[in-house]
Amino acid sequence: MGSTLRSVCGVGALLVSLGWLGCAWAEEPVRIGVLGDQSGLYSDNGGPGSVAATKMAVEDFGGKVVGRPIEVLTADHQNKTDIGVGIAREWYESKGVDVIVDFAISSIALAVQDVAKKDNKIAIYTTATSDDLVGKSCSSNGQQWGDENWSNTSPLMTELAKKSGATFFFVTADYTFGAQLEDVSRLAIEKAGGKVVGSVKVPLNSPDMSSYLLSAQSSGADVVVLAIAGGDVITATKQAMEFGITPKQSLATPIMYLSDVNAIGLKNMQNIQFMQSWYWDADDKTRAWAKKYFARMNKMPNANHAALYSAVTHYLKAVAAAGTTETTAVLKKMHEMPISDDAFTQNGNVQANGRAAYDRFLVQAKAPQDSKYPWDYLKILSRVPAAKAFQPADETPCPLR
Numbered sequence: 001m002g003s004t005l006r007s008v009c010g011v012g013a014l015l016v017s018l019g020w021l022g023c024a025w026a027e028e029p030v031r032i033g034v035l036g037d038q039s040g041l042y043s044d045n046g047g048p049g050s051v052a053a054t055k056m057a058v059e060d061f062g063g064k065v066v067g068r069p070i071e072v073l074t075a076d077h078q079n080k081t082d083i084g085v086g087i088a089r090e091w092y093e094s095k096g097v098d099v100i101v102d103f104a105i106s107s108i109a110l111a112v113q114d115v116a117k118k119d120n121k122i123a124i125y126t127t128a129t130s131d132d133l134v135g136k137s138c139s140s141n142g143q144q145w146g147d148e149n150w151s152n153t154s155p156l157m158t159e160l161a162k163k164s165g166a167t168f169f170f171v172t173a174d175y176t177f178g179a180q181l182e183d184v185s186r187l188a189i190e191k192a193g194g195k196v197v198g199s200v201k202v203p204l205n206s207p208d209m210s211s212y213l214l215s216a217q218s219s220g221a222d223v224v225v226l227a228i229a230g231g232d233v234i235t236a237t238k239q240a241m242e243f244g245i246t247p248k249q250s251l252a253t254p255i256m257y258l259s260d261v262n263a264i265g266l267k268n269m270q271n272i273q274f275m276q277s278w279y280w281d282a283d284d285k286t287r288a289w290a291k292k293y294f295a296r297m298n299k300m301p302n303a304n305h306a307a308l309y310s311a312v313t314h315y316l317k318a319v320a321a322a323g324t325t326e327t328t329a330v331l332k333k334m335h336e337m338p339i340s341d342d343a344f345t346q347n348g349n350v351q352a353n354g355r356a357a358y359d360r361f362l363v364q365a366k367a368p369q370d371s372k373y374p375w376d377y378l379k380i381l382s383r384v385p386a387a388k389a390f391q392p393a394d395e396t397p398c399p400l401r
Contacts (some may be wrong), residue, residue, distance in 0.1 A: 027067070027068050027069065028068060028096060029068060029069045029070060029071035029096075030065055030066070030068050030069070030070045030071070030098055030319065030325055031070075031071045031072075031073060031091075031095065031096050031097040031098055032054060032058070032070065032071070032072050032073070032097070032098070032099055032100075032101065032312060032315075033072075033073045033074075033075065033087075033088075033091045033095075033097040033099070033100040033101070034050055034051050034054050034072060034073065034074045034075070034100075034101055034102050035075050035077055035084060035087055035088060035091075035100050035101070035102055035103060035108075035112070036050050036076070036077065036102035036103060036104040036127060037076065037077065037078070037079055037104040037105070037127075038051075038074070038075075038076035039076060039078075040076075040078065040079050041079065041204075041205055041230040041231045041232070042079070042104045042105065042127065042229070042230045042231075044230070044257070044259035044260070044263070044302075045104065045127050045229070045230060045257055045259065045260075045302060045304055046102050046103075046104050046126065046127040046302075046304055046305075046308075047104075048297070049293075049297055049301060049302065049304075049305045050101070050102040050126070050127070050304070050305060050308050051072070051074050052293060052296045052297055052305070053293065053301065053305040053306070053308045053309040053312075054072050054101060054102075054308060054309070054312050055072055056292065056293065056296070056309055057308075057309045057310075057312035057313045057316070058070045058072060058312065058316075060313070061313065061316045065316050065319045065320050066319060066320065066323060066324065066325070070316070073091065073095065073097060075087045075091075077104070077108055079104065079105055079108075081107050081108050081111055084103075084108035084111065084112065085108070085111045085112060085115060088100055088112040088115050088116075088123075089115050089119075092115060092116070092119040092121045093119060097121070098121060098122065098325045098327075098330075099121065099122040099123070099124060099315055100112065100116070100121070100122075100123050100124070101123075101124045101125075101126060101308060101311060101312065102125075102126055102127055102308060103123075103125050103126070103127055103128040104127045104128060105127075105128060105177070106128045106129060106130030106132070106133070106176065106177050107175075107176065108128070109123070109125050109128035109130065109133055109142075110128075110130060110132060110133065110137055113133060113137060113139050113141070113142045114139075116139065116141040116142060117139045117140075117141045117142075120141065120327045120328075121141065121327060122141055122142075122143075122315070122327055122330065122331065123139075123141060123142045123143075124142075124143050124144075124145055124308075124311045124312075124315065125142065125143070125144045125145065125146060126145050126146035126304050126307045126308040126311060127146055127304050128144075128146070129146065129147060129148045129149050129152065129177065129181075129229075129255065130148065130149065130176070130177060130180060131148050131149045131150050131180060131184065131391075131396075132180075133148065133354070134148065134351075134353045134354050134355040134393075134396060134398055135353070135396045135397050135398050136397040136398070138353045138354055138396070138398035138399070138400055139354070139400075140331060140354070140400060141327065141331070142354050143311070143334065143350060143354040143355075143356060144354055144355050144356065145307045145308070145310065145311040145356040146277070146303070146304050146307045146308075147275065147277050147303070147360075148355075149177075149180050149181045149184050149254075150184050150390070150391045151275065151360065151389055151390050151391070152181075152254040152255055152274075152275050153181060153184045153185040153188060153254045154184060154185075154187075154188040154391070155188075155275060155360075155362065155384055155388065155389060156188075156252065156254055156273065156274060156275050156362070157185045157188035157189045157192065157194070157225075157252070157254075158188050158191070158192045159273070159362065160189075160194070160223055160250075160252055160273070161188070161189045161192035161193060161194030162192060162193075163194075163222070164193070165195075166189075166193075166194040166195070166222050166223065167194065167195050167196075167197045167219075167220070167221045167222045167223070168185075168189055168194055168195070168196045168197065168221055168222070168223045168224075168225055168252075169196070169197055169198050169199065169215075169216045169219040169221035169223070169224050169225065170182050170185070170196065170198070170199035170200070170225045170227050171199070171200055171202055171209070171212050171213065171215075171216055171224065171225065171226050171227065171228065171236060172199055172200070172201055172202065172227040172228070173201075173202055173204060173227060173228045173229065173232065174201040174202055174203050174204070175204060177229070178201070178202075178227050178228060181227040181254060181255070182199060182225075182227045185225060185227065185254065197219050197220075197221050198215070198219050198221070200212045200215045200216070202228060202232065202236075204232070205231060205232065206232060206235065207235065208235075208239075209232075209235055209236045209239045209240075210239065210243065212236075213236065213239055213240055213243050213245060214243065216245065216249070217243060217244075217245050217249070220249075221249060222249065222250060223249065223250045223251070223252050224240070224245060224249050224250070224251050224252070225252045225254070226240075226251060226252065226253050226254075227254065227255075228255070229255035230260075233253055233255060233256065233260060234260055234263045234264050237251065237253065237260075237264045237268055237269065237272075238264055238265075238268050240268075241267070241268045246268075247271075250272075251272050252272070252273070252274070253272055253274050254274065254275070256272075256274040257302040257303060257304065258276075258279075258280070258300060258301070258302050258303070258375070258377065258378070259299070259302050261365055261377045261378070262299070262375070262377070266365060266366055266367065266368045266371055266377060267368055269365035269377075270365055270366065270367040270368065271364060271365065271367065272364065272365045273362060273363065273364045273365075273381065274362075274363060275360055275361070275362060275363070275384070275389075276303050276360065276361045276363050276378070277303040277306075277307055277344075277358070277360050277361075278303040278306040278307065278344055278345075278361075279303070279361060279363065279378055279380060280300045280301060280306075280375065281375070281376065281378070282361070282380065285342045285343070286306070286343070288342070289301075289306065289309070289342065289343040293305065299375075300375040306343050306344045307344060307356075309341075309343050309344065310339060310341050310343060310344035310345065310348075311356070313341050313343075314334060314337070314339055314341070315330070315334065317333075317337060318330045318331075318333035318334040318337060319333075321333045321337065334350055335350050335352075339356060339358060344358070345358040345359065347359065347386070348386065349386075351390075351392075351393040351401075352393045352398075352400050352401050353393040353396055353398035353400050353401050354398075354400070355390055355391075355393060355396075357386040357387075357389070357390045358386050358389070359383050359384065359385055359386050359389060360383075360384045360386075360389035360390075361380050361381075361382070361383055361384065362380075362381045362382045362384060363378045363379060363380055363381060364378065364379045364381055365377060365378060365379075366378065366379055
């Protein structure tokens with residue numbers, strides 16, 4: 001309960017020979033681990049920005065909770081599941097880490113979900129997008145605060161399929177994430193009256209997308225869906241313009257972040273619509289937080305970074321309210337308390353399946369001539385209320401619902 005004390009003992013041969021032991025007592029820090037891709041394909045989506053956002057949340061909270069200092073640990077899992085799981089297990093079991101955040105890829109997140117459950121610790125996902133984290137593989141120890149495949153695709157595909165007779169072709173990442181993204185998209189398209197005319201699988205981290213994009217072009221589909229992420233979606237979007245796919249065919253990019261738009265450029269991105277959980281230029285509060293982030297990172301934050309700031313803030317509020325870092329008590333408070341902070345949202349909540357739900361935005365990339373200042377990339381088309389932005393917990397296969 002409350003402050004936990006750790007015995008720090010200096011043991012020397014002379015002291016032992018004299019038959020006594022001198023000990024000093026020190027406060028045990030509340031430790032938060034940021035486990036993600038710090039240098040690879042997905043590092044712009046989270047990476048060093050996730051570390052910065054976590055530290056900002058800790059500093060804004062005052063650097064202490066329940067009378068104990070807060071310490072942030074960082075590690076790069078190199079997008080390898082065995083490395084990620086090994087770090088998580090060491091942090092939980094040997095380093096006194098209470099909660100791990102970020103994650104970047106779903107295979108690592110799903111594996112760590114099992115470790116967190118076994119060790120009765122907490123995991124919060126802001127950059128892993130698998131629906132399974134709050135679906136069939138959900139856990140009372142895990143919460144998903146970033147976007148996930150259903151929220152990125154279902155509202156977007158429903159909107160794009162409204163056009164009578166709309167047809168779609170998928171360029172899909174050849175691993176679990178891509179397959180799930182396509183499956184969820186297909187369901188939404190067919191439900192809205194659209195038709196999928198084909199798909200092609202793309203290996204991870206492909207430098208040349210020409211053959212896959214030419215297949216999409218020859219399909220004649222109205223919409224080419226890039227069911228890929230990170231560096232792959234950047235490469236494919238740029239090459240789609242080079243091959244003349246756009247503007248004859250429309251591109252849909254379910255997994256797209258501000259850093260991706262910056263890398264692709266508005267010339268290639270203009271008029272593409274996608275979903276976002278947050279945008280730095282939405283209002284005065286988001287601009288104020290983004291300005292603080294920019295001062296550290298020299299670039300504007302993604303929605304993932306703002307979501308992580310919110311998640312860490314909410315976790316620390318729950319620890320303070322519970323008066324302890326004990327997992328069950330903290331999770332109870334995280335579910336009971338509304339999600340409310342100046343940076344991210346004022347009206348969110350954590351659902352029974354661990355899904356943090358809040359309003360999202362349907363956005364459109366601006367044309368170059370409409371961008372008036374640095375990072376002025378997106379136009380908010382509409383606000384999607386939480387009830388429609390995320391799949392209701394009772395419609396998921398999660399047994400906790």
